Amino acid sequence: MSVRELVVLGTASQVPTRQRNHNGYVLLWDGEGLLFDPGEGTQRQLLRASVAAHDLNRLCVTHFHGDHSLGLAGVIQRINLDRVPHEITAHYPKSGQRYFDRLRHATAYRETVALTEAPVAADGPLAATGAYTLHAHRLSHPVEAYGYRLVEPDGRRMLPAALAERGIRGADISRLQREGSLRGVHLDEVSEPRRGQRFAFVMDTRLCPAVAVLAEGCDLLVIESTFLEEDERLATEYGHLTAAQAARAARDAGVRHLVLTHFSQRYPDPEAFGAEARRAGFTGELTVAADLMRVPLPKRR
DSSP states (O other): OOOEEEEEEEOBOSSOOSSOOSOEEEEEETTEEEEEOOOTTHHHHHHHTTOOGGGOOEEEOSOOOHHHHTTHHHHHHHHHHTTOSSOEEEEOBGGGHHHHHHHHTSSOOOOOSOEEEOOBOSSEEEEEOSSOEEEEEEOOSSSOOEEEEEEOOOEEEEOHHHHHHTTOOTHHHHHHHHHSEETTEEGGGSEEEEOOOEEEEEOSOOSOHHHHHHHTTOSEEEEEOOBOGGGHHHHHHHTOOBHHHHHHHHHHHTOSEEEEEOBOTTOSOTHHHHHHHHHTTOOSEEEEOOTTOEEEOOOOO
16 A cells, blocks of 8 residues: 655754654655655654655755755765665755755765755756656745645546446456557546545745645645744744744645644744644644654545
8 A cells, every 4th residue: 555644753943852852754655755854863753754765766955954955964974885786866955056066975884875956046847757746936035945846647537337337347447548548438438537646845934925825726735834923023033934834825825734843942942833723714734744644645535
């Protein structure tokens, strides 16, 4: 059975706490793994979460602040130590190439794995596979930052009653799906459109148009909510969102499941972020992220 879930490795912002590691998030998607924003301690958090280096296919960095990228060195070295047999692709802002180079070669190690560098220089698609297209959009932060959006291609859902009525069964169903018609029966007569699932990862940013673009129609949105609304001035000054801003953006974008994360250490009660999101009008499924939590993508409608 295919697995589509988010593995949360760390949920702190600039300063980690006793309960919260620096950032780190793995999206498991039908046998692939995308690691987003590996902050300090990510290699150990992967071990605690039972996610192996072999599970990773892409490294996606939103920007080069330490709490989002200092774990790259350890993760890259672990990928090489474990001799991951497949290619790994790294996405990160092109303007931060010097930081990526320093982290990739922070210490001596034996390189055994093909690591493809695919820096991000503009909005748009980064990669397309049979399972998804990965997009990036620039956010509003004191350093160049990009959010990521993963979109599954649309497909079709077969209708058992319509198939039975037309005598299509067994191996003929697969043949009909491949060829589009069979014995005078067309695919659109026995199936209906099935929208592909959508995921977005939005870290350090003020409110900006890219937040709405990334969040639009997402089944699962992971978004920073560093501050509470009482500190909105600070959020704007430092290039962050409040929980209320994140929730309103998710509400307006039609997000099904909202995951809040990247919490400032100034707030002792994490449930305050969820309460603020509800007050802001988000009525969908809501998760206040905690380290080592697993969040499945919602089932298809």
